[in-house]
Amino acid sequence: MKRPQLIRPALLEARNITRLYGPKQGCEEIDFTLHQGEVLGIVGESGSGKSTLLRVLSGLEKPDNGQVIYHRSEPSFSELTGTDLTTPEPAHTGLGGAEGALDLYAISEARRRALLRMEWGLVHQNPRDGLRLGVSAGANVSERLMALGQRHYGNLRAASQDWMGRVELDPRRIDDAPRTFSGGMQQRLQIARTLVTEPRLVFMDEPTGGLDVSVQARLLDMLRTLTRQLGLSVILVTHDLAVARLLAHRLMVMRQGRVVEAGLTDQILDDPQHDYTQLLVSSVLTP
């Protein structure tokens, strides 16, 4: 009989990461481990370095110091669908050797980009940064599948419609342009576009920022359902503690580029230890 795994294997490790634009501007000496299936929230006021850290973690910006280690283990969606990720010799786009720890900034740019495209997902705060506005909703949702080599139009459409449904968009709008969608709907579209390949690891930067409160609430609800259903591993940046409470299993609290407190979400929010966290929680600090 299969037992539930009690100790989940590590998926991503930050080792002593520093990326500074100036004193206390950026992130400094960050260490943590993200386990499979975990949602890690990074909170802190505006300017505390959350987005900088997320860019470093997601392969978009090289740190001044430190390492990002990604642990590859089970076959991913892309491998199961027969793309060239598992070929022993790195192909042009492939990631090469299937297993083991990848040092994100020690591997080639080619492999790093392949990783981002094939195994990871990135949800931008502004959906327009993550969507192709010139093509239909369906083309947006199925692009990552095409990048993985899927070449059946009917199947691509079916997958797009399925995912539009899962993010609570009307699948009949598959041929509509993203511009004709509201801000909240565009964000749903971006999420569908990201999750369609069932990435092993998803990075989100303020996914509900810039939306009306009522729209935010519904989106959050949907995100929570999806992360649970899919058992997603997520690193979520937000300045909004309500968002963090709803989605994150664990939190890291950042201030002036450093982590001042980390722990289980309930623990941090109900019994904050650090002065700064206490201030944050009591909402004295407004972002």
Next chain:
Amino acid sequence: MTLRVDDQGGLAYSGYNFAYLDEQTKRMIRRALLKAVAIPGYQVPFGGREMPMPYGWGTGGMQLTASILGADDVLKVIDQGADDTTNAVSIRTFFERVAGVETTTSTAAASVIQTRHRIPELPLSRHQILVFQVPIPEPLRFIEPSEEETRVMHALEEYGVMHVKLYEDIARHGHIATTYAYPVKVDERYVMDPSPIPKFDNPKLDMNEALMLFGAGREKRLYAIPPYTQVKSLDFEDHPFEIQSWDEACALCGASDSYLDEVITDDQGGRMFVCSDTDYCQQCRGEVA
């Protein structure tokens, strides 16, 4: 005007080097061509020269032709399949004057064919070179304006966006509506723009016996498809690549296997379909007669 014998044994008007370009420039272009042949479908930058014609008139193709032409070559120049358009005539006349080479309108008789927008209907042989005039060499340009980024996309084979375009075609029109400059993958590696030939000609790119060279004058890029190279038009499994077809045959020669142009015959809406490849059409009529 005095005639002189140039370094390739050809006769040319003095004042010009054989085939207009100086030997150093031609060597530079030939080196770039060798690179292009070694990496089928890959765009090689080259130090393009000014030609005595404006961009858009085939200056990229002309520089390639000038670089490969020898005194014994027989040159044919076509524009949309025809030998007698202004563009074709002026390029042909140019090489007659600056290289003194023999010219022809016969596809079979030519050793070098410079072309805009068509591949001749008559199958080419391994003794022939086809030189394409290319306006926009970069197939990814429609989605990505940055040259640096498109080069990275080629290097990493990030070609998902090419199918996004085809997907969008089908979503809008019910079928792949791209009919010219239909993108291809060369030797299972590089995505390439075959220049604005009709997709009717795409199958001729595949495993062709002739060497095919592509030159873009404005963007100073050249690329190549060596003989017997696999060239596949991008498509979907359930929307396979298809070429144009016509219900009628050529009104002049009766050919039913050639690319047809629609010609308006009067102002009462009369029209007919004729071969775009004028040499092919004449050969067909010759056989019938």
